Amino acid sequence: MSFLSPGFLAGLLLLGPVVALYFLKTRPRVQPVPSNQLWRVVLSRVNPNSFLQRFHQSLFLVLQILAIVLAVLAAARPVASWLSGPLTxxxxxxxxxxxxxxxxxxxxxxxxxxxxxxxxxxxxxxxxxxxxxxxxxxxxxxxxxxxxxxxxxxxxxxxxxxxxxxxxxxxxxxxxxxxxxxxxxxxxxxxxxxxxxxxxxxxxxxxxxxxxxxDANVAIVGADLTPDETGRTLDASLSLVSEVSEAIDVGLVLEKADGSRTRLRTVTLPFRGRHTVDLPPLPTRQGIIRLEASPDRNRNPADDQWFFADPGRQPTVGLSAPRGSALFRLPRALPLISFQPVGASLPTPLPDAVLSLGSLPYAARRLPTAAFLPGPRPVVPGGILPWEADHPLVQFANWDAAPEACLRPSPTLPGTPLVEAVGGTLLAEDATQVDGRPVPHVWLAVDPDAPGVQGNFFLPIILFNVLEYLLRDKFPRLAYPVGHPGLAARWKGRPPVTAGWHEVPGHPGQVVGVNLEAPSEARxxxxxxxxxxxxxxxxxxxxxxxGSPWPGLLSAALLLLLGEWYLYMRRN
Structure with a gap:
């Protein structure tokens, strides 16, 4: 049993004064009588000032004690599981x-x-x-x-x-x-x-x-791993977070699938915050990059490694463009994707997506597509209107810094505009329903072969965003964060939630690298x-x-007080 207001239990101290007052010896009264012989006989049998004798004869005292106890318990509001109603x-x-x-x-x-x-x-x-x-x-x-x-x-x-x-x-x-x-x-x-x-x-x-x-910690929160043009090594850079107030030295080690280890480099993180570290080319497509630091300044070992692996599954993208187009340089930039030229008719099996310079082949309408449809004139300086940067098609892309020669707004570009300019739309998206599922379509008023676009980062970023948007779950990655939609699509169920190498169910030999979900966990x-x-x-x-019985206890105390009052009135 417990009490909601245990402080009221101090009221039990009132019992002391009540009992003390009741048992104080009374001063005898002097009364002249003809003879004290009879009183001597009575006093020899009953002593009115005897403690036990007064207690046995005091029904009033018992009632007062019970009334005080019940009133104090009611004020303290007792609670007990056997007294309450439904269980918590x-x-x-x-x-x-x-x-x-x-x-x-x-x-x-x-x-x-x-x-x-x-x-x-x-x-x-x-x-x-x-x-x-x-x-x-x-x-x-x-x-x-x-x-x-x-x-x-x-x-x-x-x-x-x-x-x-x-x-x-x-x-x-x-x-x-x-x-x-x-x-x-x-x-x-x-x-x-x-x-x-x-x-x-x-x-x-x-x-x-x-x-x-x-709160001291150092963590790997991201990695940029890209196969080089030969496909034999990976160009790599890491994103590290330091939650240490002073400079800290950390070592970076590559562990291959066979367990062999190679020290990549040692770096000094001079301040608290996020740092980008370039690594030497990695000679493997499956491995672990491990971080080593002093344990007293790196409290969490869970974010000290980054797993990567080639999933061994190449999506296919059809290219409908002249052979000299910049689109045909994509195989060197994205060797994990298979690109193949397509014409008016598509090959069998169908590609996973189609990129087209100009009008799309009619047979590609049922596939995810992106069409480059530049307008008649380049964009005027300062003519690009503000755009919503949260959309995946425009993330990391600075349209104001793009070469004006390649941006040619079109007033007839179909779909919902995402980036607009004076004279028309530069980027739009649309979706059609095919067999009950949405199929994305992207439209760009961009000329990928315009002079001056070579060597500019704008076009590679846009092409990467477009391919990632079209392929979605099929887009190949060397590493996945926990919770990525692509993991759920591959697992057809509950995907892994722990970092490591995980074999794709139903595809022996296909291994994916899973890592920390968000940089916030490094803090x-x-x-x-x-x-x-x-x-x-x-x-x-x-x-x-x-569930407290305090109303019943209070009622019982009041009844006892009424009973005492009734008995007192009867005696007097």
Whole structure:
């Protein structure tokens, strides 16, 4: 049994003065009588000032003691599981993101949080549910009456390389749990600083417990791996993040699939932040780039490696253009894609996409396509209108810096405009439904063979964006981040959530490299723990009061006081 207001139990101290006043010896009265012989006989049998004798004869005292005890208990508002109504529902959420593998807490943040999760499951006062938090909330044990089963499931959990959702998205995910009517939610995490609005889920007490004590870390958060023109080596550069306040030396090592290791270089990261490091050519298409640094300044080993592998699956792209066009230089730039010339009729089997300089072949309408349809005149200086930079077709591309000779706006370009200029549209997209699935089409008022475009980065960026947009899940990659749509398409189910080499199901020998989902996981500074909001505490108190017997105790105390008053009036 527990009490909602245990401070009121101090009212039991009132019993002391009541008992003391009742047993104080009374001063005898002097009364003249004819003879004291009779009183001597009475006093020899009953001593009115005897402690035990007064106690046995004091029904009033017993009633007063009981009334005080019941009134104090009612004010303290006792709560007990055997007195309450429906059992409470507890939800435990365990963060399994990459940052939880930091080792500033022995043996790791995740191990400490997993132990805490198992304890919360075993001590659940009623129904218990267990969820994991990665890219989203995933139910592991549905709400039920088996605390030991949930504790065992928590003990078997392993961390992954997902990224923790931002606080706004997490609040939306927690709101989805409201349909379960949970009484309390325990969120076990590390870097997530969850500030809940005052009125958020007022009937659920949400407690955020964070783990971690240090923020020093160095991580590999990205890599640019491109086969050279010969196809024998990879041109490589890494994106590193340092969360150390001073300069730190790190070593970079290449580990091949056969286990052999080669030191690539040692670099100094002079300040906290993001750094780009160029590597010597890599003589393999499958390997691991490992980062080595002092453990006391690199707390999380989960982000110290970058896996890459040639998936061994080449998509095919048809090229409908004159032989001298710049489009036919794509095979050297993208050796993981197979390019083949096409005419009015397409080969069998059909290519995965078609690029065309001019009108598209009619047979290509059912395939993902991109057509270069330049207008009659180049764009006027300063004539490009502002564009939405978040669309995948225009990311990383600066249209204002493109050679004006290759930008020729067209007033008749079909599709939805994405980039417009004075005189017409420069980039547009469209989609058609083929066998119930959307097929993308891209239209560009760009001349890829215009003078002055050679040596400019604009055209390679646009071509890369277009091919990635058309091929989508089939676009070949040497490395995938956790959660990439291409992984889900290849796995036809739940894709891997841990970094490493993973064989594609149903395709023996096809291996993909999977890595950290987002650079944000390199920041391991622990957030502060948070308790329920005032509104949540008030809602919890309301639920607890519904199962408290304090109204009955108070009623019993009042009845005892009335009974004492009645007996007193009868005697007097």
């Amino acid at each position: 529902t507890r939800i435990v959420i365990l963060d399994v993101s990459a940052s939880m593998q930091a080792r500033d807490v022995a043996p790791s943040r995740f191990e400490a949080a997993r132990t805490r999760a198992a304890t919360l499951c075993r001590e659940a006062p009623g129904r218990i549910a267990l969820y994991t938090l990665g890219r989203t909330l995933t139910p592991l044990v549905r709400a039920g009456d088996s605390p030991e089963l949930a504790a065992q499931a928590a003990g078997k959990l392993t961390p992954g390389h997902q990224a923790t959702p931002d606080p706004e998205r997490l609040l939306r995910l927690l709101r989805d749990l409201e349909g379960l009517s949970p009484d309390e939610i325990f969120l076990l995490t590390d870097t997530l600083d969850l500030e809940m609005p005052r009125e958020f889920m007022p009937q659920t007490a949400i407690r955020v417990e964070t783990f971690g004590s240090d 391991i500074a622990p957030a502060r723990s948070r308790g329920p909001t005032v509104t949540q505490l008030a809602g919890q108190g309301t639920r607890d009061l519904a």
